[in-house]
Amino acid sequence: MKPNNRQLFLLHQAQTSEFPLLLEIVSAQGNYLIDVAGKKYLDLISGISVSHLGHGNEAVKRAVMHQMDAHMHVMVYGEFVQSPQTKLAEKLTSLLPPTLDAVYFLNSGAEATDVALKLAKRVTGKFEILACKKSYHGSTHAALSLNSEEEYQQAYRPLLPGVDFIEFNNLDSLALITHKTACVIVEVIRGEGGYIPADIEFLSQLREKCNQHCCLLIFDEIQSGMGKTGKMFAFEHYSILPDILLLGKALGAGMPIGAVVSSKAMMSSFSHHPILGHITTFGGHPVVCAAALAGIEELLRLDLIKEVAKKEMLFRENLPHQAIQKIDGMGLMLAVQLDSFENTIKVIQYAIEGGLISDWFLFATNKIRISPPLTITEDEIMLASKILLMAIEKVYGVSV
Numbered sequence: 532m533k534p535n536n537r538q539l540f541l542l543h544q545a546q547t548s549e550f551p552l553l554l555e556i557v558s559a560q561g562n563y564l565i566d567v568a569g570k571k572y573l574d575l576i577s578g579i580s581v582s583h584l585g586h587g588n589e590a591v592k593r594a595v596m597h598q599m600d601a602h603m604h605v606m607v608y609g610e611f612v613q614s615p616q617t618k619l620a621e622k623l624t625s626l627l628p629p630t631l632d633a634v635y636f637l638n639s640g641a642e643a644t645d646v647a648l649k650l651a652k653r654v655t656g657k658f659e660i661l662a663c664k665k666s667y668h669g670s671t672h673a674a675l676s677l678n679s680e681e682e683y684q685q686a687y688r689p690l691l692p693g694v695d696f697i698e699f700n701n702l703d704s705l706a707l708i709t710h711k712t713a714c715v716i717v718e719v720i721r722g723e724g725g726y727i728p729a730d731i732e733f734l735s736q737l738r739e740k741c742n743q744h745c746c747l748l749i750f751d752e753i754q755s756g757m758g759k760t761g762k763m764f765a766f767e768h769y770s771i772l773p774d775i776l777l778l779g780k781a782l783g784a785g786m787p788i789g790a791v792v793s794s795k796a797m798m799s800s801f802s803h804h805p806i807l808g809h810i811t812t813f814g815g816h817p818v819v820c821a822a823a824l825a826g827i828e829e830l831l832r833l834d835l836i837k838e839v840a841k842k843e844m845l846f847r848e849n850l851p852h853q854a855i856q857k858i859d860g861m862g863l864m865l866a867v868q869l870d871s872f873e874n875t876i877k878v879i880q881y882a883i884e885g886g887l888i889s890d891w892f893l894f895a896t897n898k899i900r901i902s903p904p905l906t907i908t909e910d911e912i913m914l915a916s917k918i919l920l921m922a923i924e925k926v927y928g929v930s931v
C-alpha cells in the first residue's frame with residue numbers, strides 16, 4: 532500500500548520535534564484552515580504571525596498572478612531594476628521616518644538578522660554585539676549566536692565571537708554597552724519570550740547609551756511589524772527610532788521575505804571594499820515583492836490597524852478563568868499565561884480538537900499564543916475565547 536501524506540512527512544521530511552502537530556491542511560480561507568477531513572480550524576497563530584490579512588487575500592493573489600505573467604526570477608538582488616522591488620522599497624520607506632530610507636530585501640527573518648549584524652560591524656568597525664536574554668532572532672548560525680539559552684547554544688558551538696546578553700527591560704543591564712559595542716539588537720515586543728512589550732524607559736535609555744557609545748541600535752520587528760500591535764511598527768508606540776529595522780513574516784503577505792531597513796549612507800557600505808558586501812540570489816524575488824506591496828496596500832485599504840486595540844480588549848474581556856495567571860502582550864500579540872508547560876500543551880490540544888489552532892512560545896512554554904490574522908471578526912474572537920475557555924476547563928475545571 533502506498534504511504535499516505537502523513538507517513539511520507541515522517542519518512543522523508545526532516546523533523547524539528549519529536550511531537551509534530553501533524554495536522555494535514557489542504558486549504559486556508561479567510562481566518563480558517565481546513566484539514567484533509569474537511570474540518571475547519573479558526574487560526575489563532577497565523578503561521579506564526581505571518582497571515583495578518585487572513586488567508587487567500589484576493590488582491591495579493593492577483594498581484595502574484597500578474598507578476599508571474601510578467602516575469603519570475605531574472606537576476607540576483609541588486610543588479611537589474613525590477614519594478615516590484617523598487618515599488619515595495621518606495622512604499623515601505625514612505626511609512627518610515629526619513630532616516631530609514633534604504634531597504635535590503637532577503638528571504639527570511641534570520642537572514643535579515645545576519646545582514647544587520649554584518650552592517651553594524653561594517654559601519655562601526657567594531658565587532659561586539661549585545662542581544663537580550665530570551666530573545667529569538669532566527670536559527671542560522673549568526674542568529675543562533677544571539678540566542679541566550681544554553682540548551683540551544685551548547686549543541687552548535689563555536690558560535691559568533693563577541694556576543695553578550697543584557698536583560699530585557701532591565702536598566703542596570705545597559706551598563707554592558709561600552710565603546711567597544713558595535714550594536715545592540717532588541718525586539719520591541721519580545722516575541723518568543725512570551726509577548727513582553729519593552730518599557731519606554733528601557734528603550735529610551737538604550738537609545739541614549741547607543742548614541743553615547745557610537746553603537747547601532749537594531750530593532751527586530753520581524754514578528755511585531757505590519758500592524759499587529761495597533762501601529763504599523765511597534766516602535767511607533769514609543770517614538771524611539773532604531774538605526775536598523777528588521778522586518779519579515781507578515782511583510783510578505785504569505786510569501787517568504789526578510790528586510791533590513793537603514794539609512795542610504797550606512798547601507799552603501801555593502802557596495803565597496805569589498806564590492807558585493809552582501810549578495811543573495813533570491814532575496815527581493817519579484818513575485819514575493821509584488822505580494823508584499825499588495826499586502827501593505829490591503830492592510831491600509833482595509834484599515835485593519837485601527838481595529839486592533841478593540842479586538843485586544845475583546846480577547847482580554849472574554850477569557851475569565853482563575854487558571855489564567857495573566858495575559859501579556861499588546862494588540863493582537865497576546866500571551867495567556869498558565870501554570871505549566873504540561874497543562875499548556877493539554878489546553879492547546881483540546882483547543883485543536885475544538886477547532887482552534889494555537890501554540891506555545893519557545894522561551895515561554897506556559898503561555899498560549901494569540902496572534903490571529905488582523906481580519907479576525909468580533910464574532911470569531913468570541914468563538915475563539917469560548918473554545919479556549921472550554922479547553923482550559925477540561926484541564927483545570929470550571930472557574931469558581
Ligand SMILES: Cc1ncc(COP(=O)(O)O)c(C=O)c1O
Nearest residue numbers: 639640641667668669722753754
Ligand atoms: C522576532 C523574530 N526575529 C527573527 C525571526 C526569524 O525569522 P525567520 O523564521 O523568517 O528566519 C523570528 C521568527 O520567529 C522572530 O520572531
